[in-house]
Amino acid sequence: MADELEPLGRSSEMKANNHVVIIGGGPGGLAAAKTLARKGVSVTIIDENPDLGGQYYRRRTKGTTELVGDYRVDGTHLISSVKKLGCTILTDSYVWGISNDKRSLLVENSLLGKSTRVNFDFLIVASGGHEIQYPFTNWQSTKVMTPGMLSRLVTVDAIEPNGRRAILVGSGPFLLAVTSHLIDSGVVVDGVFELTRPYRLTVFSMLAVFFPAKCAQFLHYRFKLFSNGVKLTQGSRLRSVQDSYDGITATFDKRSGGEQVVVESQLLGVGYGFKPNSEVLEILNVERGESTSFGHFYPRVDRYGRTSQQNVFAIGEVSGIEGFKSAMVGGVLSGQRILRDIKGVKGFASMYVTLVHYLRSIYEELFAKFLKKLYRIDLEDFPLLDPEVLLCRCEGVYASELDGVLSQCESDMAYVKAETRIGMGLCQGRMCGTALGIIVKKKYPKSISPGFSIRIPFRPVAIGSIIALESEENRDYIDG
Amino acid sequence: MVNSDVIIIGGGILGAALAFELTKESIGVQLIERSSISREGSGATAGNLHIQAVHTRRPGQVIALDNVRLLPLQIAASRLWDVVEEELPEDIELRRTGGLTVAESEPQGEEILLKRRHEIEAGIPGEILASDEARRLLPELGDSVQLAEFCPLDGYVNPLKVTPAWMRAAIRQGLTLRTHEEVLNISKVGSSWIVGTSNGQYACSTLVIVGGPWMDRILSMVRVSIRMNPVAIQMHVTERMAPRLPFLVQHIAEGMSIKQVTAGQIMIGGGWPAQNLALGKTSDVSVESVIGNLSQAVRILPFLRNVRLLRSWSGALGATADEMPIIGEVPGLEGLFVAGGTYAFTFAPLWAKTLLALILRRTPEVDVSDLGVGRLMNIYKSKTSGG
Ligand SMILES: Cc1cc2nc3c(=O)[nH]c(=O)nc-3n(C[C@H](O)[C@H](O)[C@H](O)COP(=O)(O)OP(=O)(O)OC[C@H]3O[C@@H](n4cnc5c(N)ncnc54)[C@H](O)[C@@H]3O)c2cc1C
Numbered sequence: 084m085a086d087e088l089e090p091l092g093r094s095s096e097m098k099a100n101n102h103v104v105i106i107g108g109g110p111g112g113l114a115a116a117k118t119l120a121r122k123g124v125s126v127t128i129i130d131e132n133p134d135l136g137g138q139y140y141r142r143r144t145k146g147t148t149e150l151v152g153d154y155r156v157d158g159t160h161l162i163s164s165v166k167k168l169g170c171t172i173l174t175d176s177y178v179w180g181i182s183n184d185k186r187s188l189l190v191e192n193s194l195l196g197k198s199t200r201v202n203f204d205f206l207i208v209a210s211g212g213h214e215i216q217y218p219f220t221n222w223q224s225t226k227v228m229t230p231g232m233l234s235r236l237v238t239v240d241a242i243e244p245n246g247r248r249a250i251l252v253g254s255g256p257f258l259l260a261v262t263s264h265l266i267d268s269g270v271v272v273d274g275v276f277e278l279t280r281p282y283r284l285t286v287f288s289m290l291a292v293f294f295p296a297k298c299a300q301f302l303h304y305r306f307k308l309f310s311n312g313v314k315l316t317q318g319s320r321l322r323s324v325q326d327s328y329d330g331i332t333a334t335f336d337k338r339s340g341g342e343q344v345v346v347e348s349q350l351l352g353v354g355y356g357f358k359p360n361s362e363v364l365e366i367l368n369v370e371r372g373e374s375t376s377f378g379h380f381y382p383r384v385d386r387y388g389r390t391s392q393q394n395v396f397a398i399g400e401v402s403g404i405e406g407f408k409s410a411m412v413g414g415v416l417s418g419q420r421i422l423r424d425i426k427g428v429k430g431f432a433s434m435y436v437t438l439v440h441y442l443r444s445i446y447e448e449l450f451a452k453f454l455k456k457l458y459r460i461d462l463e464d465f466p467l468l469d470p471e472v473l474l475c476r477c478e479g480v481y482a483s484e485l486d487g488v489l490s491q492c493e494s495d496m497a498y499v500k501a502e503t504r505i506g507m508g509l510c511q512g513r514m515c516g517t518a519l520g521i522i523v524k525k526k527y528p529k530s531i532s533p534g535f536s537i538r539i540p541f542r543p544v545a546i547g548s549i550i551a552l553e554s555e556e557n558r559d560y561i562d563g
Numbered sequence: 564m565v566n567s568d569v570i571i572i573g574g575g576i577l578g579a580a581l582a583f584e585l586t587k588e589s590i591g592v593q594l595i596e597r598s599s600i601s602r603e604g605s606g607a608t609a610g611n612l613h614i615q616a617v618h619t620r621r622p623g624q625v626i627a628l629d630n631v632r633l634l635p636l637q638i639a640a641s642r643l644w645d646v647v648e649e650e651l652p653e654d655i656e657l658r659r660t661g662g663l664t665v666a667e668s669e670p671q672g673e674e675i676l677l678k679r680r681h682e683i684e685a686g687i688p689g690e691i692l693a694s695d696e697a698r699r700l701l702p703e704l705g706d707s708v709q710l711a712e713f714c715p716l717d718g719y720v721n722p723l724k725v726t727p728a729w730m731r732a733a734i735r736q737g738l739t740l741r742t743h744e745e746v747l748n749i750s751k752v753g754s755s756w757i758v759g760t761s762n763g764q765y766a767c768s769t770l771v772i773v774g775g776p777w778m779d780r781i782l783s784m785v786r787v788s789i790r791m792n793p794v795a796i797q798m799h800v801t802e803r804m805a806p807r808l809p810f811l812v813q814h815i816a817e818g819m820s821i822k823q824v825t826a827g828q829i830m831i832g833g834g835w836p837a838q839n840l841a842l843g844k845t846s847d848v849s850v851e852s853v854i855g856n857l858s859q860a861v862r863i864l865p866f867l868r869n870v871r872l873l874r875s876w877s878g879a880l881g882a883t884a885d886e887m888p889i890i891g892e893v894p895g896l897e898g899l900f901v902a903g904g905t906y907a908f909t910f911a912p913l914w915a916k917t918l919l920a921l922i923l924r925r926t927p928e929v930d931v932s933d934l935g936v937g938r939l940m941n942i943y944k945s946k947t948s949g950g
C-alpha cells in the first residue's frame with residue numbers, strides 16, 4: 084500500500100457490460116459486493132464454502148444455529164443484505180484457474196463436480212489467507228491444528244468444549260484474539276506461547292497514545308488471559324509434541340537460554356500468521372509489492388486495491404492487510420472506485436463515503452505497519468528441523484532427506500522439490516511450502532526465496548470436472 | 564584457465580549421459596550448466612521411452628516428422644536402455660512394461676497397420692490387437708477404441724532420477740560439474756576452444772553443445788545459425804492411486820501419452836502446446852491444452868474422469884525446423900559437436916554413445932550422417948542471428 088502510487092491502469096472505458104466478479108465471500112468481498120450492488124452494478128461472488136462469510140463471518144450450519152443460536156450477528160445482517168441486493172452467489176465454488184485470455188475464471192462447483200467459466204469485466208480478489216505452520220516433531224498428530232481451525236471447531240461449529248484444554252502457539256495479534264474467543268467458549272487454555280517478544284511496556288504506551296481504540300481491545304484480551312490464569316510466554320519455540328493417552332505433551336526451547344519448558348494439555352493450536360491465497364493474482368502476473376520476511380506474494384496495490392493489471396483489484400487479507408475491519412474498508416474503497424470507473428463521480432454522498440474510508444484505510448495501514456514491526460519474525464527465530472521431523476506430509480519426506488540437497492540447491496526450491504518430492508503431493512506445498520522457504524532462506528540469507536511456482540489447478544480438481552469446460556473451439560487441435 | 568579434453572555445455576539428460584560415457588573412457592570432462600542440472604526439458608519431460616513408431620505430429624505441429632527414419636534409432640536406443648540400469652547404482656525407476664497405441668476410426672486403424680509393417684522391417688516387436696483383444700489386455704480402455712498395437716519395449720524412466728544419477732556416476736568417474744554458470748562466449752585459439760562463462764574461462768580440444776532449446780543461441784556464439792523450432796509443451800499429473808494402468812497408452816492420430824508412474828500418479832501428456840514459449844522462465848500452461856489433452860484421455864481411459872488432477876506444468880523442447888533429431892560435428896568447425904532435437908530423452912544413451920564415437924573418430928553404431936547440423940544451417944548472417 085502506498086499513497087503516492089500513480090493510478091495503476093487507466094480506468095476502463097464505458098462498457099455495455101460492466102460485470103464485477105468477486106473471489107471470496109469474507110468481510111472484504113461482502114463489503115465490496117454491497118457497495119456495488121446497491122448502485123445496481125451486476126455482481127457475482129464466488130466462495131468455496133457452503134455459505135458466505137469468509138474467516139471472520141463464517142456461518143454456523145442450520146442445525147447448529149437452531150441448537151445454540153446465531154454466531155456474529157452483524158455478519159448475518161451483512162450477508163443477508165448482500166443476498167437481498169440480488170448479487171449472483173456461487174458458493175461451494177472454488178476458483179482453480181483462469182482462461183488463456185485472462186477474462187474468465189475457471190470455477191468448480193464441488194456439489195455438482197463440474198467446472199464452468201465465469202467472465203468478468205472487473206475482478207476483485209478478496210480471497211483472504213491461510214494460516215502458516217512450521218514443522219516440529221510430530222506436528223502430524225491429530226491433536227495439533229491451526230489456531231483458526233481450533234477456534235472454528237469451538238466457536239462456529241460449537242463442538243462441546245467441556246473438558247477440552249488447549250495450548251496456543253505461534254505469533255501475531257491473532258493468537259490473543261483466538262485465545263480470548265476460546266476462553267469465552269469455555270476452553271481451558273494451558274498457555275499461550277508467542278515466538279517473538281512484542282509485549283513490552285514501551286509498546287503499550289505507544290499503542291495507548293497512537294491507537295487508543297486498538298490498545299483498549301488489546302488490554303481487553305490481555306486482561307481476559309490474566310483473569311483466567313492463562314500464562315503468556317514470549318520468545319519460546321516449539322520443538323516437539325508427544326501424544327499421550329488423553330492429550331499431548333509439548334516441549335519448548337527457550338530462545339535465549341537452554342532450559343526447556345514442558346506443558347501438558349489436550350490440543351495444540353499453532354500458527355505464525357497468514358499466507359495470502361494469492362494464486363489468482365500470481366497467474367494474472369500482477370506486480371509484487373514489498374517483500375516480507377516469509378517471501379509471500381503480496382500484490383502492489385493502491386489505496387483502492389487496484390493492482391498493476393487493469394480492472395483487477397486485491398483487497399483484505401490477500402493484499403496483506405490484516406483484520407476484518409480493514410478488509411471491509413478495502414471492500415468499500417474498491418467498490419467505490421469501480422463505481423467511479425463505471426458511472427463517473429456522482430453525488431456528494433459517494434465522495435463522502437470514499438473520503439471516510441480513505442482516511443480509515445490510512446489509519447488501519449499505519450496500525451498494520453506498527454503490528455508488522457512489533458511481531459517481526461526473524462528467520463533465526465525458527466529452529467533448524469530435527470532430522471526426524473516429517474517435513475512433507477503428503478509425500479512422506481523427512482527433514483533428514485534435505486541433507487546434501489540443501490547445500491546444492493542455490494536457493495532454487497524447484498530443485499529441492501525435484502530431488503526430494505517435497506511439495507509434490509496432494510496439498511502441492513500448501514502446508515510445507517512456507518516452511519521449506521524458511522529453511523532455504525536460512526541457508527541462503529541473501530536469496531529472495533520465491534516459493535513454489537503456481538500452476539493450475541490451484542487445488543486438485545477431478546478431471547471430469549475440468550473437461551466439462553470443453554467447447555467446440557478446443558477441437559481445433561484434434562485432427563483424428 | 565582450466566583445461567580439459569572435453570567441455571559439455573548443458574546439464575540436461577544428454578549432457579549427463581555423455582559425461583558418463585566420456586569419463587568412463589577416462590577422458591577429462593567439464594560440464595557447464597547455467598542453472599541446476601535437469602531443470603529444463605529433461606526435468607519437465609514425460610520420460611517415456613518410445614520404441615514403437617511415434618505419431619508424426621504434436622497437437623498444432625505444422626511439419627510432420629519422418630517416423631520411419633527414427634525406427635532403427637529407436638530399436639538401438641532400446642537395447643542401450645536395457646543396460647543403463649545395470650551401469651547405474653541408483654534406482655532410476657526404469658519400467659519396460661510395454662505400450663499400447665490405439666485407433667478410434669478405420670483410417671486410424673489403417674495407419675496402425677502401416678506403422679506396424681515399418682516396425683517389422685526395423686525388427687521392432689509388436690502385436691496388432693482387435694478391440695476386444697485390446698480390452699482383454701487393458702480392460703480400462705474406452706468404447707471408442709477400435710484397434711490397437713502393443714509393443715513390449717515401450718517404457719518409462721523417472722526423469723527426476725535418471726539425469727542426476729548419470730551425473731553423479733560421471734562425477735565419481737572424474738567429471739568436473741559447474742552449475743549456476745552460464746556460457747557467454749566461445750572462441751577458438753589455435754586448435755583449442757575457449758569457453759567464457761559468468762565465472763571464468765575454460766579451454767578444451769572438443770566442445771559439445773547439448774543446450775536443448777538454447778542450442779541455436781549457443782551456436783550463434785561461434786557465428787553459426789541453425790533453424791530451430793523450439794516449443795513449450797505441457798504435462799499433467801494426477802493424484803496417486805493404486806496400480807491400475809500397467810502400460811503406456813498412446814493415440815495414433817493425436818498427441819497423447821498416458822501412464823501410471825512408480826509413485827502411483829498418472830502422467831498425461833502428448834505434446835500439447837503451452838500458451839507461449841518463455842525460454843529461461845516458465846511458459847504459461849494453456850487451459851485449452853489442459854482441456855483438450857484431458858478430454859481425449861478420458862475418451863480413451865474413462866476411469867480418469869473421477870481421478871483428480873494435481874498439477875500441470877510446461878517445459879521447453881528444442882525441436883528443429885524439420886522436427887528431426889540433430890547430431891554431429893558442425894561443418895567447418897572441427898572439434899565442435901551438437902546433439903538435440905525431438906525425442907532426446909528416448910535417444911539419450913544412443914546419442915551419448917554416438918557422440919563418444921564421433922569424438923574419438925570411430926564409426927558410430929548407427930548411421931546419423933543424415934541427421935547432421937548442415938541441413939539446418941543458414942548461410943552466415945550476423946553474429947546474433949538466431950534460427
Ligand atoms: C479464527 C479466527 C479469528 C479471527 N479473529 C479476528 C478478530 O478477532 N479480529 C480481527 O480483526 N480479525 C480476526 N481474524 C482475521 C479475519 O478473519 C480476517 O482478517 C478477515 O476475515 C479477512 O477478510 P477477507 O475478506 O480478506 O478474507 P477472508 O475472510 O479470509 O475470506 C476469503 C474467502 O475467500 C475464499 N477463497 C479463497 N480462495 C478462493 C478461491 N480460489 N475460490 C473460491 N473461494 C476462495 C475463502 O475460503 C474465504 O471464504 C480472525 C481470523 C480467524 C481465522
Ligand SMILES: Cc1cc2nc3c(=O)[nH]c(=O)nc-3n(C[C@H](O)[C@H](O)[C@H](O)COP(=O)(O)OP(=O)(O)OC[C@H]3O[C@@H](n4cnc5c(N)ncnc54)[C@H](O)[C@@H]3O)c2cc1C
Pocket residue numbers: 572573574575576577578595596597598599600601602603604605606607608609610611612613744745746747773774775776777781796797798832877878879880881902903904905906907908909910
Ligand atoms: C513436456 C515434455 C515432454 C517430453 N516428453 C518426452 C518423452 O516422453 N520422450 C522423449 O523421448 N522425449 C520427450 N521430450 C523431449 C526430451 O525430454 C527433451 O528433448 C530432452 O530432455 C532434452 O534434453 P537435453 O539434454 O538435450 O536438453 P535440456 O534438458 O533442455 O538441457 C539443456 C540445458 O542447457 C542449459 N543451457 C542452455 N544455455 C546455456 C548456457 N548458455 N550456458 C550453460 N548452460 C546452458 C540449460 O539450462 C539446460 O539445463 C519431452 C519434452 C518436454 C518439454
